[in-house]
Amino acid sequence: MEGEALLSRFTVEVLVTPRPGLLDPQGKAIHHALASLGYDTIEDVRVGKAIYLDVAAGSPAEATERVEEACRKLLANPVTEDFRVTAAAGGTETAAGGVR
């Protein structure tokens, strides 16, 4: 429709990681396993999680902003986790928001 913003679909990657200094027992266990396989130059291991979201937005910046808000609210726990949000530069057309 005339005047309606065109939306594209962006794939947004969220990396959630344990905050520095926080005990990460999973990372520690993996570090030990790697050391026992001879990877003695790997000095530390931290384990987080990656979350991928498909977001309809007008720009990568808008998609990133939306997802950062969701991170603060739900996707990461600010007490124990940090997060990093990256939107892929090129969006693809989406049916949402009236793309013609």
Added chain:
Amino acid sequence: MRVAVITFPGSNCDQDCYRSVEVAGGTPSYVWHRETSLGDADAVIVPGGFAHGDYLRPGAIARFSPIMDAVIAFGRDGGLVVGICNGFQVLCEAGMLPGALLRNRSLRFQSHDCHLRVERTGTPFTADYLRGQVLRMPLSHADGNYYADPETLAGLEAEGRVVFRYSDDRGDVTQPANPNGSLNNIAGIVNARGNILGMMPHPDRAFEAALGSVDGLPLFRSLVGANVAVGAGNTREVA
């Protein structure tokens, strides 16, 4: 004393909590997580289990269940709220208690009896215990490793808000007696006002002799006997 027991999809200790309240002389009722009102409840229990499958983080999704707005408002108004195990995780995620429950230091699901030392008796949840009393009750969790930043932790200690600590059977707080890596062996805490309790071990699995321990019953007796209830339908003053 009317006690609302919240049931989420995945709760599995709601019946234990219900029965504990009954045995302690209170009047329990179930409140489904899709409800938006606690009715005339004088106190609320958020029970253990795996609400919403523990997906994302334990308690993270349950914290946004429709009933939680009412639970948060109830606690803010001074109403008595107890979170046990997964319930403790939910209360932390909801910001009703400080800190977080991380994966156990062992990376294992721990399921066994533990000993707790009672650190605080002047709460609506521990009035029927003696200070320094050693309790035995089950614990059952993968994420019970209590963490708070150094400043928060110092505040909890300075304000005497650590209610239970993991100890050995003599009441000595030692690392071997710490089942999950919790900072300062913390097993249970209250909020600054003292009307919200969170704890990982299960008093609701230790309320009659057939269960192997009755050490959890005084907690429910204290709760049921507390005269500080301030519910939505209840205007009694906080003592």
